[in-house]
Amino acid sequence: xxxxxxxxxxxxxxxxxxxxxxxxxxxxxxxxxxxxxxxxxxxxxxxxxxxxxxxxxxxxxxxxxxxxxxxxxxxxxxxxxxxxxxxxxxxxxxxxxxxxxxxxxxxxxxxxxxxxxxxxxxxxxxxxxxxxxxxxxxxxxxxxxxxxxxxxxxxxxxxxxxxxxxxxxxxxxx
Amino acid sequence: xxxxxxxxxxxxxxxxxxxxxxxxxxxxxxxxxxxxxxxxxxxxxxxxxxxxxxxxxxxxxxxxxxxxxxxxxxxxxxxxxxxxxxxxxxxxxxxxxxxxxxxxxxxxxxxxxxxxxxxxxxxxxxxxxxxxxxxxxxxxxxxxxxxxxxxxxxxxxxxxxxxxxxxxxxxxxxxxxxxxxxxxxxxxxxxxxxxxxxxxxxxxxxxxxxxxxxxxxxxxxxxxxxxxxxxxxxxxxxxxxxxxxxxxxxxxxxxxxxxxxxxxxxxxxxxxxxxxxxxxxxxx
Numbered sequence: 001x002x003x004x005x006x007x008x009x010x011x012x013x014x015x016x017x018x019x020x021x022x023x024x025x026x027x028x029x030x031x032x033x034x035x036x037x038x039x040x041x042x043x044x045x046x047x048x049x050x051x052x053x054x055x056x057x058x059x060x061x062x063x064x065x066x067x068x069x070x071x072x073x074x075x076x077x078x079x080x081x082x083x084x085x086x087x088x089x090x091x092x093x094x095x096x097x098x099x100x101x102x103x104x105x106x107x108x109x110x111x112x113x114x115x116x117x118x119x120x121x122x123x124x125x126x127x128x129x130x131x132x133x134x135x136x137x138x139x140x141x142x143x144x145x146x147x148x149x150x151x152x153x154x155x156x157x158x159x160x161x162x163x164x165x166x167x168x169x170x171x172x173x174x
Numbered sequence: 175x176x177x178x179x180x181x182x183x184x185x186x187x188x189x190x191x192x193x194x195x196x197x198x199x200x201x202x203x204x205x206x207x208x209x210x211x212x213x214x215x216x217x218x219x220x221x222x223x224x225x226x227x228x229x230x231x232x233x234x235x236x237x238x239x240x241x242x243x244x245x246x247x248x249x250x251x252x253x254x255x256x257x258x259x260x261x262x263x264x265x266x267x268x269x270x271x272x273x274x275x276x277x278x279x280x281x282x283x284x285x286x287x288x289x290x291x292x293x294x295x296x297x298x299x300x301x302x303x304x305x306x307x308x309x310x311x312x313x314x315x316x317x318x319x320x321x322x323x324x325x326x327x328x329x330x331x332x333x334x335x336x337x338x339x340x341x342x343x344x345x346x347x348x349x350x351x352x353x354x355x356x357x358x359x360x361x362x363x364x365x366x367x368x369x370x371x372x373x374x375x376x377x378x379x380x381x382x383x384x385x386x387x388x389x390x391x392x393x394x395x396x397x398x399x400x401x402x403x404x405x406x407x408x409x410x411x412x413x414x415x416x417x418x419x420x421x422x423x424x425x426x427x428x429x430x431x432x433x434x435x436x437x438x439x440x441x442x443x444x445x446x447x448x449x450x451x452x453x454x455x456x457x458x
Binding site: 006009010013017018021022025026031032035038039040042043044045046047048049100101104105108119120123124126151154166 | 180181183184186187188189190191192194195196197198200201202203204205206208209
């Protein structure tokens with residue numbers, strides 16, 4: 001690999017590391033594990049950089065690594081409590097924000113890992129059904145069914161934990 | 175529930191993220207390693223055969239500088255494992271995959287006791303036994319001493335998610351030891367690793383440390399390049415795995431375990447080097 005490739009790779013890391021980390025966190029609910037997953041995924045992208053460095057492909061490859069590690073290999077996702085203690089002090093972090101985040105995290109934790117990954121890819125990363133299918137290595141039909149089942153499970157979890165205000169907001173929006 | 179609202183719900187959870195832990199250099203090193211491993215595995219079958227043949231010829235020729243030369247009788251019939259073996263290590267017979275640390279010499283060689291020492295590089299309980307060899311366990315050519323490395327502590331420690339933990343430390347240490355054996359530094363490397371066990375049991379060893387141990391064992395110049403290549407290529411991971419698999423069928427409960435002529439030494443004697451040396455002498 002020549003120096004130009006290395007520079008391209010480093011630029012990609014700077015631009016894409018944080019988004020990848022956030023998606024990984026949404027899929028696993030653990031910033032520590034998310035950091036591990038990103039570290040691993042970035043290393044694997046570098047291993048195949050000359051092959052994947054055409055536009056858009058490294059993102060897709062990195063997402064696939066994260067999803068495979070989480071879903072296929074059943075890494076210990078969502079095994080920790082919601083990390084209240086890890087939060088940095090922020091003057092603007094209102095108590096309402098914290099409880100909203102906790103409610104959503106708890107509800108997400110109740111959604112099976114694969115469905116949760118599909119929800120994150122589709123609604124957080126805004127990937128199309130086709131792109132999601134490519135990342136998950138499954139059919140578009142499977143993505144669609146996982147999406148609707150994931151949404152149903154998320155709704156049920158929100159209702160079950162009494163987060164009715166979120167359900168109401170959602171209903172108004174939809 | 176529409177897409178915008180789900181996006182907003184998800185957004186609420188990623189706010190207030192802690193600072194990222196990320197090491198670009200480490201990621202690039204890992205990437206390079208993966209690339210090399212793939213290239214290596216493509217050549218593996220050929221390389222393994224070549225390496226086994228080489229290991230066997232070295233064993234016969236005895237070109238070692240520091241280590242006891244394995245006797246011809248300890249080199250069994252040509253084995254056919256799908257992985258390389260360090261110099262002098264055999265794949266068959268009662269001492270399969272074991273490393274001979276001391277050889278019996280002189281006229282009593284044929285009747286000298288055979289001592290098997292089961293070790294895991296991560297076990298602090300094994301350390302006194304390994305490090306005491308110079309003082310109390312120096313069998314001075316009066317026993318055949320075989321070390322049997324196993325990696326079962328990896329299963330114990332690899333659940334550890336702490337940042338200081340290094341996965342597969344036992345297995346990687348065994349594989350690195352294989353490279354040191356080829357460099358003629360079996361004993362020195364063994365002792366260096368045990369002398370530098372981490373403060374916290376389970377943290378294990380980084381690859382960088384495993385290379386530094388080689389330097390501290392007196393492997394330098396071209397030899398350290400050969401050692402590093404051997405280690406990063408994972409040349410002896412297959413051997414390390416096979417050696418570790420010997421534990422279960424052997425009926426050995428854990429490490430340290432010592433057998434003299436096939437008889438298990440009681441635990442109290444095992445962890446007491448002077449007593450153990452006495453037991454070995456008594457078997458002569």
